[in-house]
Amino acid sequence: MHPQLVLLMELQDLRAQKRALHQDSGETVGLEEEHFNLDRSRAVELLEEKIESLKDTLTPQLRTRYERIAPQRDRVVVPVIQGTCYGCFVSIPTATAGDQIGNTLVETCENCGSFLYIVE
């Protein structure tokens, strides 16, 4: 797997954690506070710090693309399952899907711009 794609996936996981905790009143927040005694505001702060430090490790080109996509959509990195981008549910060109086998490149969806990784 491409090392920058690994970073993007880690970033996406952190964003998912932050999004779950950022909701003012959600089931996630309730569970985390009830069962795990999580300090939500501190947790969100820590996640934001980690997200920023991880972004610094992206190449300038990828960081620019990331920053362009991230404010617009919750999921910046999406799986491709059976040839379909799970960001926009549009089929990925066969050539792109073929190039991305093994996730050795950092590819984006031509339709929605999300970074892609192939689930084999």
Place this chain on the structure above:
Amino acid sequence: MKLRDLFRPETVKLELESEDKDDILKELVELLELDEKSEAILFKTLKRRENLGSTGIGKGIAIPHCRSLVVNELRLAYGRKSDGVAFDAIDEKEVRHFFLIVAPPLEVSNQYLPVLGKVAQFAKDPEVPGKLTELEDPAAFLDLLEAHGG
């Protein structure tokens, strides 16, 4: 949806070998049989969740959990470490029972949170830690879940 149906015998390990928190997380992740890179990403995500606050809920139980891109369906595993391991649990006691829960960022069935809640409720049943300690094989673990309505 029953907890019993979400665990498989091969994702239940009654003799974890690791001796510290990080290695326990890695050993639990290995039970899911992902590729090497995915295992590494998932470990980091779980570790980052632990850094926000331990998932050790006390009475010898921990429920490491997260959403991660590396799985495309809800995955669960159970591991037991009879000697116990320091896990920064709420009650500062060693943890012997580990329930791993990993969900994709988006699920059609939206089971992650209900399952997390169910596992927490199951684990908090005062009788459960003792019964988990007595388990002799993975099938008995599944039977225990069934017996508790999960």
